[in-house]
Amino acid sequence: MSQTLEFILDLAAPNGYLAWYPLKEIAGRTGAKLVVTPVFLGGMHKITGNSPPMMRDADVKGKVPYAALEFCRFLDRHAMDRFSMHxxxxxxxxLLQRILVAAKDQNEMQALVDLFQPAVWERNIDCGDADVVREVLESGGFDAERLLSAxxxxxxxxxxxxxTEKAVERGAFGIPTFFVGDEMWFGKERLGQLEDYLTGGKP
Structure with a gap:
């Protein structure tokens, strides 16, 4: 029986974009069933007292530049040359997160993630503009009226x-967060550990 690999996701997180594509490859290699749980990162930050790293670490000498270097290394390693910081x-x-919630099932939800990730993190669309979002949905063949109305x-x-509240109760505080059962991993840097666990390693 395959294990369920849950991805706690908000499309507003650049690291969520970076993690999405390698995560799908991991699911394919391990036979895990990938499930996306949409949350609202702004609400998660409010509940936990967290904040975006570039704001939280702004006064720590050297930390933000190093994080940027590590980010670029990840992009290079995975050949994500179309990424553009919003x-x-x-x-x-x-708006985008509610659209994900409104999906009729996981297949549609993950197809919407596939549609929106490049729209947000390659083309840098205005994510709060319903007309712009409608165009993206229609370009992907989705029922924009149904999803936007929902x-x-x-x-x-x-x-x-x-x-969002349940993810925080389980220990989540940011994006990307992954769960296999009750075991949690945070950050794109943990993808290797996650795959090790799915193939029989310890958490």
Whole structure:
């Protein structure tokens, strides 16, 4: 029986983009069932007291430049040459996250992640502009009207809030976070450890 590999994701996190593609490869190699759980990073930060690294570590000498170096190394290692840091970071992702929640199933949700990752982190769309988001959805063959209308549904809003609170209760504090059962990993740098665990190693 395959294990479930859960990805706690907000599309507003650049490290979520970096982790997405190698994570899918890991799921393919290990036979794990990949499941995406959309959360709202802004809400997660509010609950945990966390903040974006470039803001949190701004006064620590050398830490932000090193983080940028490590980020670039990851891009190079995985040949992610189309990545472009969003000029509006940090930005509000609640519209996109509600769209993910509104997906009819995991297949549609992950197809939406595949659609939005390059739109956000390669083309740097305005994630809060419903008309821009509609164009992206239509370009991908999705029912934009259904998905955008659903973002105003009380149940969709509540599910996103619940997902966020439950992720924090389980120990999550940022993106990307991964779960296999009750075992948690945080950060793209832990992908190797995650794959080791899925193939029989210790956490």
């Amino acid at each position: 000029p509006d970071l940090p930005f509000n992702s609640i 973002t105003q549904d009380a149940a969709v809003k509540q599910t996103l809030a619940d997902n």
